[in-house]
Structures are given as C-alpha cells and as structure tokens.
Amino acid sequence: MFDAVLIEKYDIGQEAGLGRVDTAQLPPGDVLVDVAWSTLNYKDALAITGASPVVRSFPMVPGIDFAGVVAESSHSGFKPGDRVVLNGWGVGERHWGGLAARARVSGDWLVPLPEGVSLRNAMAIGTAGYTAMLCVMALERNGVLPDSGEVVVTGAAGGVGSIATMLLTARGYTVAAVTGRMVEADYLTGLGAKTIVDRAEFTQAGRPLAKERWAGAIDVAGGVVLANVLASMRYRGVVAACGLASGMELPTTVAPFILRGVTLVGIDSVMCPKSERLAAWQRLAEELDMEKLDAMTTEVQLAEVVAVAPRFLEGEVRGRILVSVNPELS
Structure with missing residues (x-):
C-alpha cells in the first residue's frame, strides 16, 4: 500500500483527498515506477478543484508528470533502476498520474533522464x-x-x-x-x-x-x-x-x-513525438541554470497538494511547485 492523491466522483460532484492505494489497483502498463517527485501544474489544479472537466474517468490519481526509478519493466527500453521522467500522454486525466508513490504506465511514454539532472531537478523543470x-x-x-x-x-x-x-x-x-x-x-x-x-x-x-x-x-x-x-x-x-x-x-x-x-x-506537450521530447530534455540538461531553477521552486508534501492546488486558479503561484513523494529515491 502507498499514498496517493485520489479524485472521487459522487452524485453531488467530485472530491479530492489523500488516500491509500495498492499496487494491484494501478492501471495496466509495462513499466512500474517508484515515483520520487511530482509537481503541481495548472492542469492539475483544474483537475483537483473540479474547476474544469479535466478528469475523464474516476477514481483518478492526478499529476501530469513525475520523475522516478523503474521498479519493474517488461518494456525493452527500460530496466529496474533506470531513472525516468514522464510528461503528458493523458496521465492524470485518463490514466492514473504522478501524485502517488507508484505509477504503472506504458514505457513508450517515458523518457530516460539525461545525465547530470537529478530526479528532483527533473520535476523542478x-x-x-x-x-x-x-x-x-x-x-x-x-x-x-x-x-x-x-x-x-x-x-x-x-x-x-x-x-x-x-x-x-x-x-x-x-x-x-x-x-x-x-x-x-x-x-x-x-x-x-x-x-x-x-x-x-x-x-x-x-x-x-x-x-x-x-x-x-x-x-x-x-x-x-x-x-x-x-x-x-x-x-x-x-x-x-x-x-x-x-x-x-x-x-x-x-x-x-x-x-x-x-x-x-x-505547442502541445501531451502527445509530442518522442524525438522532440528527447531533444527538449537534453537541451534542458545543458542550458538551464539549475541554481536559478532551485531558487524559483517551492516544495510541498503530497499531503498538502489538495490545499495548495486552488492557488493556481487564484493567480498566486510564482515559479514552480515541487511535490515531494519519495525524496529518498533521489
């Protein structure tokens, strides 16, 4: 069992909260990832607050991105221990996302993390x-x-x-x-x-x-x-x-x-072809000032996500909000 933000649908609307999930409940996929860090984005805020119909099925684990370490894989491109990052592909909308300690996804959606970029920095990005x-x-x-x-x-x-x-x-x-x-x-x-x-x-x-x-x-x-x-x-x-x-x-x-x-x-970041994803992440690794990035990043815990999300819709967010999920993996 592990912690996850869960959005549930009820007759009177939807509600988000921190819950417990079993690995067996995760949706299908050929790679299981232990999530180290995730983030809060504008789309996540829409999903968590219900301000826009972002979520397509319930229950849903929000979180459109994550960085972590491969735990299990039957995908030819990844093996246990690989550091990976995921952006988009409907994760957090149609497929359970990154605001949880584990995620099971298609290996085709993952990008190997470039050398020199920590898991924490990957999600600060x-x-x-x-x-x-x-x-x-x-x-x-x-x-x-x-x-x-x-x-x-x-x-x-x-x-x-x-x-x-x-x-x-x-x-x-x-x-x-x-x-x-x-x-x-x-x-x-x-x-x-x-x-x-x-x-x-x-x-x-x-x-x-x-x-x-x-x-x-x-x-x-x-x-x-x-x-x-x-x-x-x-x-x-x-x-x-x-x-x-x-x-x-x-x-x-x-x-x-x-x-x-x-x-x-x-610019569509959700379904962007893998070749462009790889090029973008390599350039980020080479060109981004990680010290400046860290200075513009605010860190919150997974349990704080639901309370923090509305700040996006109120225009109160500066820079990046980083979600600590399993920081010991970094």
Missing part, C-alpha cells in the same frame, strides 16, 4: 519547463533568433513563463516579461527579463493591428491576451502558444497573418 523548451525550439525553428528583436513572454511569473524567460535570456534573447503582478518585477528581472510589462495592457479588446513591437512571443494565456500579442507582432513575427490561462477563445482577425505574415505555432 517538470512539464512547465519542458513546455517552455518546446516553445523556444519552435521560435528557433521558425527563424526567431537573438538578433531578431525582443521576445515577449506572457504569464512570465508562472512556471512556463519563468523558465522560458531563463532559457531565452541564456541564449541571448532580449525578453519582455508580462505579468499581472507587478510586485514580481524584481523576481522577473532576476530571471533575465529586460522589460516588465503590466498585463493590463493586454486584457482589453484592442485593434486588429497595433504598433509592431515583438519579433517573437511565448504565450500561456490565450484569449484576449493572445489576440493583443498577435496584433503587436513585427512583420513575420512568430508566436508559440501553449496555454489558456485567460480563456479558450481567440478574439482576433486575419490581419496579423495576411498583412504582417505572422506565424502562430501551437
């Missing part, structure tokens, strides 16, 4: 950092280079935004960080942002085209924020969109695309 790297790679692939001009990052004080700011700065980009919490200005400057922009500039409906400002953008917000970012892109600017913190809708026009040649690139 987590899906947020992995997604941030996918965004940076998308900008590069579409021709946005450090000398192209300023890159704007929305939701910059959150997990994806914080790590995106760090990664871009390390590669020589000039970063403008957008936040709704201007008290975080010093924090964002410490991550490397050159300009701090109040989110209020992006939250009201704007013109189809605004003054050209950004060569590139990483957007976690969606909604009217993304619409205003698109309207402010330079000619042939590129936007990597990976989130919906401000809404699913996109109230924009075709003007940025047909008059300025703007490219909108969708």
Whole structure:
C-alpha cells in the first residue's frame, strides 16, 4: 500500500483527498515506477478543484508528470533502476498520474533522464519547463533568433513563463516579461527579463493591428491576451502558444497573418513525438541554470497538494511547485 492523491466522483460532484492505494489497483502498463517527485501544474489544479472537466474517468490519481526509478519493466527500453521522467500522454486525466508513490504506465511514454539532472531537478523543470523548451525550439525553428528583436513572454511569473524567460535570456534573447503582478518585477528581472510589462495592457479588446513591437512571443494565456500579442507582432513575427490561462477563445482577425505574415505555432506537450521530447530534455540538461531553477521552486508534501492546488486558479503561484513523494529515491 502507498499514498496517493485520489479524485472521487459522487452524485453531488467530485472530491479530492489523500488516500491509500495498492499496487494491484494501478492501471495496466509495462513499466512500474517508484515515483520520487511530482509537481503541481495548472492542469492539475483544474483537475483537483473540479474547476474544469479535466478528469475523464474516476477514481483518478492526478499529476501530469513525475520523475522516478523503474521498479519493474517488461518494456525493452527500460530496466529496474533506470531513472525516468514522464510528461503528458493523458496521465492524470485518463490514466492514473504522478501524485502517488507508484505509477504503472506504458514505457513508450517515458523518457530516460539525461545525465547530470537529478530526479528532483527533473520535476523542478517538470512539464512547465519542458513546455517552455518546446516553445523556444519552435521560435528557433521558425527563424526567431537573438538578433531578431525582443521576445515577449506572457504569464512570465508562472512556471512556463519563468523558465522560458531563463532559457531565452541564456541564449541571448532580449525578453519582455508580462505579468499581472507587478510586485514580481524584481523576481522577473532576476530571471533575465529586460522589460516588465503590466498585463493590463493586454486584457482589453484592442485593434486588429497595433504598433509592431515583438519579433517573437511565448504565450500561456490565450484569449484576449493572445489576440493583443498577435496584433503587436513585427512583420513575420512568430508566436508559440501553449496555454489558456485567460480563456479558450481567440478574439482576433486575419490581419496579423495576411498583412504582417505572422506565424502562430501551437505547442502541445501531451502527445509530442518522442524525438522532440528527447531533444527538449537534453537541451534542458545543458542550458538551464539549475541554481536559478532551485531558487524559483517551492516544495510541498503530497499531503498538502489538495490545499495548495486552488492557488493556481487564484493567480498566486510564482515559479514552480515541487511535490515531494519519495525524496529518498533521489
């Protein structure tokens, strides 16, 4: 038996809490992992609070990512003792996830942890950092280079935004960080942002085209924020969109695309092909400042997860929230 966060469905709604689970209850999979660390992400908060219908079946163990050590494997790519990380693949939504001391999953979903990255650091990076790297790679692939001009990052004080700011700065980009919490200005400057922009500039409906400002953008917000970012892109600017913190809708026009040649690139971290996953994790191992990463990480215990999750929906989370599950495995 081991501890797990469990979301149960009742006639009056759903409820999340800490429970006990037997290994035999875990869903099918060819790799059993002893989970060392997991994290809390925005999607986890939606699942735990029930604020959005993220969970597709009940009971469910939430947690869209984890890092741990293989305990048992019938998959040709992994053996007991291997250090692994998982992001996405419907884990924590359709398949029991990482907010538990053990997880049984398909080996095809796992990535071997790069040398030099501890299990703890792997989850300090987590899906947020992995997604941030996918965004940076998308900008590069579409021709946005450090000398192209300023890159704007929305939701910059959150997990994806914080790590995106760090990664871009390390590669020589000039970063403008957008936040709704201007008290975080010093924090964002410490991550490397050159300009701090109040989110209020992006939250009201704007013109189809605004003054050209950004060569590139990483957007976690969606909604009217993304619409205003698109309207402010330079000619042939590129936007990597990976989130919906401000809404699913996109109230924009075709003007940025047909008059300025703007490219909108969708970033999906859930079903991303393994080759890109491997490349992203290798680059994270090589490029991310682990000391800065540690400084922007808050650690909580598994028993605290349900109480902490609502903070995401209230806009109170800075950086990364790391969940200690079996830290002795590190």
